[in-house]
Amino acid sequence: MRVELMRAYRDEFKRFYPITTRWSDNDVYGHVNNVVYYSYFDTVANQYLIEEGGLDIEKSVEIAFVVNSSCDYFSPVAYPTALEGGLSVEHLGNSSVRYRIGIFEAGASEASAAGTFTHVFVTRATQKSCPIPGSIRAALVKLTEAS
Amino acid sequence: MRVELMRAYRDEFKRFYPITTRWSDNDVYGHVNNVVYYSYFDTVANQYLIEEGGLDIEKSVEIAFVVNSSCDYFSPVAYPTALEGGLSVEHLGNSSVRYRIGIFEAGASEASAAGTFTHVFVTRATQKSCPIPGSIRAALVKLTEAS
């Protein structure tokens, strides 16, 4: 088995957020644990939805659930290094969106890890899928390659 | 975009471990957060390596790093529900192994979520890849389909 990983670079991402690492991010082998990157993913994408798309975690009628996610790990990072999360949209559907996210040491051109995750929008009350709300769609379009 | 997820069933997994959920596993939407499933993955696979393969987290010359991971989420679970993690080996290479892991409500036949992750074995001192140690390989073989 060859494990082939596709590297990720800064110019593939449209929006960046700073991430401060935490003591507890490092696992027993001394690096940020593989699990923690997914908490960065959630943080970056939802911050965009909240700040640019008007998502209100507590009150919005429509919310977004994660239906799949993946990550490739290229090079280790460790607390207390400052990081950045880069965000773009790979695919924008009617009720779902697939993000691509890269985790970089602050200022680095090549990502330490990169992955994807898919949000499906649902009506909070019924938890049934629904179209992406207009304000959020408008924000997500700005993260697509074409934009 | 259609999001197609391949369901996972109990008989696909060779070994099961109980998982107690935690208050903090539930996110603001009331279900176990997508990130937390990956901490279950790590827990289940390493428990097998430790108990069956003789891995010593503190002292073993060879240790295992995660190079990629993925998860599909089929149905939500929530604290305080008791869970189980099922483990099997999808591919066993010279220096790496790809696990398949399913997360089940205790006793359920269909998984709530399932995913994969790949461990590459490295020499702790150099962090360069190395063959899977014999005792661990012997344990992993028991989790392959053929066994």
Add this chain to the structure above:
Amino acid sequence: MRVELMRAYRDEFKRFYPITTRWSDNDVYGHVNNVVYYSYFDTVANQYLIEEGGLDIEKSVEIAFVVNSSCDYFSPVAYPTALEGGLSVEHLGNSSVRYRIGIFEAGASEASAAGTFTHVFVTRATQKSCPIPGSIRAALVKLTEAS
């Protein structure tokens, strides 16, 4: 400065819950990180409120907020060791309750760590303090020393 810690023993606790440890519980020094014990505390106390007091995290009119917490750490534990959390009530007020919680290796008579935390009950809608609901109070009384 002498750091004096009061040891805790099994017979001080009224109710026990199993806790499965996780890979990510261990920090870079190879033991369960001090932070993680507080997630055990939350888990044990709320499990009792849910199972014995009828708390519904999603729907109950009254919910409980933590206003203070503390922990003394006696001896390290590490994943994959199985643990137990012991729960008792130190003080039961009109709108608040102070728990005492001990974290034990499964079956041990002396706790590895022990602490307290205080829940203040509030009306979910207003987030103002309110009397402890009757069904929960009845459950908490059973955890007091006198019972």
Add this chain to the structure above:
Amino acid sequence: MRVELMRAYRDEFKRFYPITTRWSDNDVYGHVNNVVYYSYFDTVANQYLIEEGGLDIEKSVEIAFVVNSSCDYFSPVAYPTALEGGLSVEHLGNSSVRYRIGIFEAGASEASAAGTFTHVFVTRATQKSCPIPGSIRAALVKLTEAS
């Protein structure tokens, strides 16, 4: 039972670090979970030890273990709000140090939560307590009230 909490203010702290919140910090009640504040504590104190005292998590002969901790919660905060952690030293002993830490919304004068924790320095190899190393002591003195 009256729950009396001593508020904490910005001028009580000597050093501040930015903290970016995460999606997973919010619990099911919509605020940063009480447990997470302790991960901020660890992060702030160790960052100071590393950057100002020369602690090397991987290699230092002496390391620091937490023997007790406590926190009072004054007002809720929530992701994605940016926070700051303020650090001071309450007591500096021969082999141990008790920190006081306040967690603030970025720029706020009054803390949202504040607590203490005590590090005991130990020789990594033996895990027996030892004097605080000179470079770390010199850094900690700067965080005491007298300085």
